[in-house]
Amino acid sequence: MDKHKKHLLWSAAAFTLGLVSMPSASQSLSVEEGLAIDRLPEIRAVLRDTLEQGRDLIVPSGSTKLAQDWPNWTNWGNG
């Protein structure tokens, strides 16, 4: 097995076994200050609280009934 493939297999195994963790947004070196993604934990808490209380989020252009009934849009490819 060549070195490149060994590295790939190790990375895959480490990831699937949980040895590589998800980053928190604040740990990312690529994120600049002021990005919404930096506040994802706060957003998630609000979203989850909303869902747990059986309430809907008011977000412009959110889901419609058709969208909720259609989980598998072709979100790949050109056209």
Next chain:
Amino acid sequence: MIPVLSPERLRGRTKLLVLQGTPFCNIDCTYCYLPDRAVKARMPVETIRAAVRWIFENGLGRDDLTIIWHAGEPLTLPRAWYEEAFTAARQAAPFSWRPRHAFQTNGMLIDDAWCAFFAAHGLRVGVSLDGPAALHDLHRKRRNGKGSHEAAMHGVAALKRNRIPFHAICVVTEATLARPDEVIGFFAEAGVTDVGFNIEEIEGINTGSTLAKHGNRARFRAFFERVLDRAASHGIGIREVRGVLGAAANLPDKEWPGNDQNMPFAIVTVTHQGAIYTFSPELAGIAHPRLGSMALGHVDADSLAEIVDGQVFQTLWAEIASGLAACARDCAYFPICRGGAPSNKLGELGTCAGTETMACRLGQQEIAEAVLGRVLNEMGRDVVLAKAS
């Protein structure tokens, strides 16, 4: 072998079976990724039966499995063929499967007869529309070079006349970026209430994108922000909003951390010849210079266990999982996009083990910023919550 990918761990993982009834398409879009779209072949009914049987007998299928007829224009096949195809699928699946068939079509052949067929079978319909004619006809061309917008709109009119629910998928090219008001105005006037935006991707035989230019990231963001504003005022739902909110509400599953395109067998594509693919559907039919064909096996010949142990799957999964790990480690947007699409990584970076692509920057990061930014604004105004009706 990667231990977590025993067939037992893959049980019930397939949500979507893409069946290529035909590779043929009656138009020739400039950005199309399908290599065999001039080939007038059709999938034998026995292959349909074998494909559905393969999914369920190998334990991948679930009762809410959707079959989508795609990777060619599905309406170039006759309705009688689909009657046979649906019967074959029904017979090959367990009794507990609730048949769900979907068409992704360019709309040009839709008429009242097709609408009656859609209604009779409860089919789900997606129409590819790039907005008004001036945008649509730039890329969605017939083989004689003429545009296809007028014919597509005849199809949309038939859907509306027959009250068939449908959504639209709009490919965003560089020309689209300057026209968000026209795009949303077009969909509003056409009576389209649900739209998804696919950015023009570099993948398969489509080796370039008009979006791949300096400055287009900011332009795309401005476009999408304006789309959200205008869509809200017209009551149009945007697929990407739902996607971001859904991902943001839930932490990635440690057992199954990726998305449907980078986790094995979440999507299975079977070509008209019976070849099996997984991961991004666009990988089907590609002859990659380094990886060659990414066909994993054949529905008549290979079990899931043989495929998972095979060289093609092992090589592909090693690359994809490595890319996933790198995305999880390095990218703040991983909780939203969950590792990107192998087809985009392969098309742009030459390897599925890579990380950020143009497709990520526009189709994931900027969209996430726009949607999450709006949630934050609503949270700031403390009016984010409302009682469900």
